[in-house]
Amino acid sequence: MALTGLKIQKYLPKTNCKECGSNTCLAFAMKLAAKKAELSLCPYASDEARELLGAASEPPVKAIALGKNGELKLGEETVFYRHEKTFVNQTALAININDDDPPEAIEKTLADIRDYLLERVGEQLTIDMVAVTQRKMPPAQFAGLVRHAWETTGRPLVIVSDQTEALAAAAEAVKGSHSVLASATRENVEQLKTIAVENGHALAVTAPDLDGLAQLTTDLKAAGFNELILRFQTHSLAEQFQVNAIARRAALKENFKPFGYPSLTFIQDPDSLAMTVSAVTEISKFGGICVLPTFDPAQLVALMTLRMNIFTDPQKPIQVEPRIYEIGDPQPDSPVFVTTNFSLTYFIISGEIENSGLSAWLVVPECEGMSVLTSWAAGKFSGSSIARFVKESGLEEKITSRQIIIPGYVAQISGELEENLPGWSVVVGPQESADLDSFISSFRK
Numbered sequence: 364m365a366l367t368g369l370k371i372q373k374y375l376p377k378t379n380c381k382e383c384g385s386n387t388c389l390a391f392a393m394k395l396a397a398k399k400a401e402l403s404l405c406p407y408a409s410d411e412a413r414e415l416l417g418a419a420s421e422p423p424v425k426a427i428a429l430g431k432n433g434e435l436k437l438g439e440e441t442v443f444y445r446h447e448k449t450f451v452n453q454t455a456l457a458i459n460i461n462d463d464d465p466p467e468a469i470e471k472t473l474a475d476i477r478d479y480l481l482e483r484v485g486e487q488l489t490i491d492m493v494a495v496t497q498r499k500m501p502p503a504q505f506a507g508l509v510r511h512a513w514e515t516t517g518r519p520l521v522i523v524s525d526q527t528e529a530l531a532a533a534a535e536a537v538k539g540s541h542s543v544l545a546s547a548t549r550e551n552v553e554q555l556k557t558i559a560v561e562n563g564h565a566l567a568v569t570a571p572d573l574d575g576l577a578q579l580t581t582d583l584k585a586a587g588f589n590e591l592i593l594r595f596q597t598h599s600l601a602e603q604f605q606v607n608a609i610a611r612r613a614a615l616k617e618n619f620k621p622f623g624y625p626s627l628t629f630i631q632d633p634d635s636l637a638m639t640v641s642a643v644t645e646i647s648k649f650g651g652i653c654v655l656p657t658f659d660p661a662q663l664v665a666l667m668t669l670r671m672n673i674f675t676d677p678q679k680p681i682q683v684e685p686r687i688y689e690i691g692d693p694q695p696d697s698p699v700f701v702t703t704n705f706s707l708t709y710f711i712i713s714g715e716i717e718n719s720g721l722s723a724w725l726v727v728p729e730c731e732g733m734s735v736l737t738s739w740a741a742g743k744f745s746g747s748s749i750a751r752f753v754k755e756s757g758l759e760e761k762i763t764s765r766q767i768i769i770p771g772y773v774a775q776i777s778g779e780l781e782e783n784l785p786g787w788s789v790v791v792g793p794q795e796s797a798d799l800d801s802f803i804s805s806f807r808k
């Protein structure tokens with residue numbers, strides 16, 4: 364069970380010295396219980412307290428770092444629902460290749476994985492991993508293919524085989540990639556643990572039922588190996604959903620350490636719609652690594668967009684840097700638009716202006732990443748704040764135009780803006796971005 368603040372307080376010095384940043388040891392204990400502080404902030408905690416509380420203050424889902432420099436992070440989740448706080452590390456998406464695929468198909472898929480790049484609201488989204496599955500190749504040849512996949516894409520791998528010998532050869536061939544070996548069972552776990560440790564990889568573990576899986580991870584942890592990934596054996600989407608939720612709930616709510624690891628799921632549905640639904644379930648409900656059977660850019664756009672929405676911190680809106688943006692090749696007499704620095708708003712407005720073929724100046728003041736109406740309601744997008752930003756930006760020295768176009772939803776700030784920007788006139792633009800194109804057409808006449 365998770366330790367409560369009162370229980371944790373018993374292990375603290377109770378001197379209320381405040382050096383941890385809390386006013387009392389009890390307040391600090393409450394923060395530790397809520398996993399909002401680290402025990403290391405108290406310089407006076409005894410060794411006994413460190414030992415007892417160290418484990419309790421670990422994230423309930425262990426952090427696993429994959430990739431050459433540990434750049435791909437999994438786990439570390441602390442909440443069951445995103446709105447409770449935020450999700451930390453997004454579901455990693457992998458594409459599978461089989462060793463008996465035609466060589467040219469393998470090359471094409473590897474190149475597709477390497478080159479895939481989706482830009483969305485200023486973020487560059489790529490494929491995280493490559494899964495390589497052994498079906499026919501002998502171990503040495505399979506190891507060569509795995510190494511080729513790593514060298515071509517630079518991504519950590521999910522190395523899949525039923526043969527310990529093949530996993531051993533491949534693990535050594537990509538030593539340093541911090542990949543995942545899949546999968547250890549009760550029968551081969553000792554050998555695979557040694558192979559994973561020697562080559563610096565994580566180990567996916569699997570068992571026919573949850574009890575067996577919990578026992579495996581418990582034994583591995585007791586033996587000193589904790590770089591583990593859970594691979595559940597399920598037979599339907601409903602079961603996949605249920606098991607993911609059971610494991611995550613056990614880890615978070617009951618502090619049940621045997622399930623405190625990220626998971627690995629292979630999507631194997633027969634058609635692309637069913638495949639997408641399964642992948643959506645993984646992304647939405649606690650998946651660690653989701654392996655897709657094929658490279659399908661249309662499917663990836665949907666999955667990556669969904670994933671971005673779910674794993675964006677709801678307390679920190681995605682935002683662009685407040686500044687004056689040049690759309691196209693604006694001249695001193697080009698029109699001046701203004702909007703907020705909420706990423707979605709910025710990219711929609713800048714995209715609409717760009718698509719219209721108009722060159723313009725886009726004024727984007729600091730609005731803490733809020734949308735137009737929200738930032739106006741919060742007093743962050745007012746006539747005076749926009750005017751101050753325009754003056755401080757130096758825009759007036761660059762342009763001859765003295766007309767500024769504001770979003771239609773905040774028509775009420777036009778008077779205040781004109782008052783604070785002497786010599787300027789304010790034009791009220793459309794409320795909806797979809798109407799910008801026709802507004803710009805009429806504006807040009």
Ligand code: SF4
Pocket residue numbers: 375376377378379380381382383384385386387388391404405406407408
């Ligand atoms: S630093 Fe340690 S002893 Fe001092 S108030 Fe914080 S918890 Fe208590």
